[in-house]
Amino acid sequence: EDQVTQSPEALRLQEGESSSLNCSYTVSGLRGLFWYRQDPGKGPEFLFTLYSAGEEKEKERLKATLTKKESFLHITAPKPEDSATYLCAVQNYGGATNKLIFGTGTLLAVQP
């Protein structure tokens, strides 16, 4: 069964203190790995899709990387506005729905 595990569950950083979030996955055939950001009371906001091991994508202070077993979301010099829950999800090749299987997320708090 396809599964996504995110760690840590919660992370508190000081402004400017870089760190990484982890997403470990097992999937029958990876079509894509997705990172989303979710603010309280809102829907997830798309950040990145990674398709193959070794791929990297960047957006402002965020950089996502992918291996055959896990993905990392690196946050460089975070700011308080980066505080949110970060969700990882996988999509497999089975079926035609392109449904996403999500992890439980990492709650990031960046203090000024």
Place this chain on the structure above:
Amino acid sequence: DTGVSQNPRHKITKRGQNVTFRCDPISEHNRLYWYRQTLGQGPEFLTYFQNEAQLEKSRLLSDRFSAERPKGSFSTLEIQRTEQGDSAMYLCASSQTGGDGYTFGSGTRLTVV
């Protein structure tokens, strides 16, 4: 592009009542998804439409749940005889075939009292 719109944003209902939620996807998106999210959890897949055809339903979607997407445009999700366990955020998302990632709406938060 106004994004994915969901109504209502919040719904409080008494146990046993029926509720209906609406989702208006991005106009050019042919794929529409419903997910459910409870506190501290990631979204869980409920059902998928390609145009007007409902192509997959999760085991989570009991007989009390029904979803429609008439004419391949907006979609509705109805829950009959609501139970306290139905309390959650119901998220709608849309995408285009071959597109990169979904666009989610802001969700409808259901509270069953």
